[in-house]
Amino acid sequence: MVLTRSFVRAKRPCTDGFRWFVRQFDEGGNYQELLDTMVAAGRVGDACWLLEQFGPTGEVRVVDAIEADALVFAGTLQVRGNVDVEGKLHVGGGLQVDGGVRVGGDLIVGGDLRVEGNVRGEGRVVIDGDLRAGWGVESAGDLRCGGEARIGWDLRCGGRLRLDGNAFIGLDLHSEGVLRCAKGLQVGGDIRAEANVRVAQGIAAGGSIHGAMHLEAGWGIKAGGLISADAAIRAGESLQAGEGIRAGSGYGVFAGLDVQIESWESSARVSAPEKPEGLMSGWWAGPAPC
Structure with a gap:
């Protein structure tokens, strides 16, 4: 071209x-x-401005490894080993890595990011397509994934976290900023956000879920441990927690916000070892069966 x-x-x-x-x-x-x-x-x-203006190409480049101060590539990169870039890495197409990825600046991928090992970005991480990582993903700044996210270990974000597709995290998820997911969020361990948590569909965690402000889900919220927030807890359908449900002082717990009142018993159940203080809506069902 x-x-x-x-x-x-x-x-x-x-x-x-x-x-x-x-x-x-x-x-x-x-x-x-x-x-x-x-x-x-x-x-x-x-170089990044030029790529943003003229977009990606169909070129596919296969290399053994990448070690550079910075890299801007318009096509798709396939790397047999590791990627280590001191500054910015901007790829117009996809990035497939058989090893791990470390980027000292922003990591921007216009297609899918598929990494067998760990992903660490010391700036922003922006993936327009799907994000697949066999190990963990860590971003010092904001992280946005435009597709589905599947991460084998932890997901740690030092800024705002935006997931536009379904997200499956093998271990823990920690976001220092607002956590937004446009579909469903499933985490094997704990979920913790230092700001609002807003998920359009359901939230499921094997451990505990905590939001430092409001905790909201369009469908239900289920945790093996504690469901807690420093402000309100709002679910469109049911709430289920193995250890308890606790909203912030002066705030309420709301279930069944998107369910008719006559359907609360089946579709807006609230289950926990003890009835939550400030339960404003939903059907109190007592402890969940083992």
């Missing part, structure tokens, strides 16, 4: 960036070669 000077000018680049482009490339050049040259010259931001 060849990008000409007129194509780039039509995207209205900044004056400094376009002048540099003309000095380096004159009338233009091969898309990926332009990106490589920009990154080599330390103009990683310009």
Whole structure:
């Protein structure tokens, strides 16, 4: 794919960036070669801007390993070993890694991210497609997954966590910011968020669930341990906890918000060892059967 000077000018680049482009490339050049040259010259931001404007390509590159200061690639990367990038890693297509991934800056993938090992991003992590990790995923900043997320071990996010598809986490999930999931959330261990938790469908955790503000699910919430929040607990259907259900001081516990009152006994049951204080709606069913 060849990008000409007129194509780039039509995207209205900044004056400094376009002048540099003309000095380096004159009338233009091969898309990926332009990106490589920009990154080599330390103009990683310009390379990312170019990729955002002209989008991904169908090129697939297979390599043994990646070790770089920064990398911007328009196509899909398949890596037999590990990926270790000190700065930003921006891939227009998918990224498939047989080892682990460590990125010192932002990790941005326009397609699916599939990693056999661990994923660690010291900036933002943005995956437009599905996210698959055999081990854990850790992001120092915000994390967004546009597709389905399947993570074998822990998911730890140092900022806001946004999951646009179903999410399956093998062990614990911890978010320092707001946790939002547009579908269902299933976690083998504990769920903990230091802000609001909002899940469009159901939440299921093998351990405990805690939200530092409101805890909300469009369907039901089920935990093997404690369901707790520092503010209100709201479920469209049922609530079930092995150890207890506790809302914040002065807040209520709401079940069956999306269920007709006459259907509460079957579809808005509240089960826990003790009746929650501040239970405002739903059918109190007592302890769940073993």
